Amino acid sequence: MLTLIKKIFTALIILLSLTTISSAQNIFIIVIDGSRYTETFGAEDKYMPKFWYNLREEGTIFTNFWNEGYTSTIPGHSSIVSGVWEYPPNNGSEPPENPTIFECYRKQKNIPEEKVWVVAGADKLESIAYSSDEEYGEDYCASVETNNYTGDLDTYENLIEIIEDEKPSLVLVNLRQTDIAGHSGVWDDYVSAIRQADSLIFDLWNVVNSDSSYSDNTTFFVTNDHGRHDDEHGGFRHHGDDCVGCAHLMLFAAGPDFVKGAVSNSKTSQLNIAPTIAEILKFNMPHADSTSLIGK
Ligand SMILES: [Zn+2]
Numbered sequence: 001m002l003t004l005i006k007k008i009f010t011a012l013i014i015l016l017s018l019t020t021i022s023s024a025q026n027i028f029i030i031v032i033d034g035s036r037y038t039e040t041f042g043a044e045d046k047y048m049p050k051f052w053y054n055l056r057e058e059g060t061i062f063t064n065f066w067n068e069g070y071t072s073t074i075p076g077h078s079s080i081v082s083g084v085w086e087y088p089p090n091n092g093s094e095p096p097e098n099p100t101i102f103e104c105y106r107k108q109k110n111i112p113e114e115k116v117w118v119v120a121g122a123d124k125l126e127s128i129a130y131s132s133d134e135e136y137g138e139d140y141c142a143s144v145e146t147n148n149y150t151g152d153l154d155t156y157e158n159l160i161e162i163i164e165d166e167k168p169s170l171v172l173v174n175l176r177q178t179d180i181a182g183h184s185g186v187w188d189d190y191v192s193a194i195r196q197a198d199s200l201i202f203d204l205w206n207v208v209n210s211d212s213s214y215s216d217n218t219t220f221f222v223t224n225d226h227g228r229h230d231d232e233h234g235g236f237r238h239h240g241d242d243c244v245g246c247a248h249l250m251l252f253a254a255g256p257d258f259v260k261g262a263v264s265n266s267k268t269s270q271l272n273i274a275p276t277i278a279e280i281l282k283f284n285m286p287h288a289d290s291t292s293l294i295g296k
Pocket residue numbers: 033034072073074179225226
């Protein structure tokens with residue numbers, strides 16, 4: 001009898017631990033807004049030394065990663081979160097047409113609003129919190145915290161507060177300052193913003209990895225919404241066409257499902273991100289046009 005009780009007890013413990021593992025995955029998507037590949041991975045340690053020396057070996061770098069839609073902020077972010085090339089106006093006046101990761105995750109997994117966030121450096125990014133799809137929409141939106149062009153330090157402060165207060169499980173962070181600095185046309189400001197983003201991402205990595213609710217069950221994506229023109233197409237000040245400078249982006253993925261210290265040259269795009277998140281958090285993206293990055 002005692003053995004039977006012991007067996008039942010052990011089985012219960014195993015079941016409980018499996019449930020905990022499968023329900024406790026967390027995702028952070030960090031978007032460095034508008035940095036070219038030539039100033040991220042393409043420059044190795046020049047502008048992103050923390051990444052290059054401290055983070056790179058923790059995950060997989062995708063070197064052949066693209067925005068093949070419209071290389072602007074709202075379309076880029078919308079395509080990342082819906083897994084479909086989206087073309088909403090860049091002023092944030094219209095939502096994506098296809099359901100976002102936030103809505104699919106919340107509706108299918110019954111996740112409360114305070115666990116899902118968009119933390120951004122421009123008010124207009126509120127427009128990606130939910131789509132116009134009638135089966136999803138505002139009832140399943142992400143929570144939103146923005147500052148309006150006041151810089152990445154403010155965005156980071158907001159993010160840390162949300163992490164402490166809510167312990168969110170799905171967060172998109174938009175680090176806007178690089179794009180603002182790029183548009184100013186001052187090269188030093190542009191690369192300084194990338195350096196600062198590099199530092200903040202490493203700080204975030206350390207915060208998350210020293211927090212018992214996140215260490216070992218959290219996946220990080222670091223990517224861009226769009227790049228900026230290469231020198232043959234007008235240079236770094238602006239962006240918005242399909243030149244290599246605008247379209248070739250960085251993607252770094254680190255977490256339990258990604259090989260550490262790996263480099264993938266497989267052709268991938270922003271559309272691969274949403275299906276990957278859906279696979280990790282175990283929900284479906286009914287409209288997504290691509291497949292998961294896991295194993296690519
Ligand atoms: Zn942008």
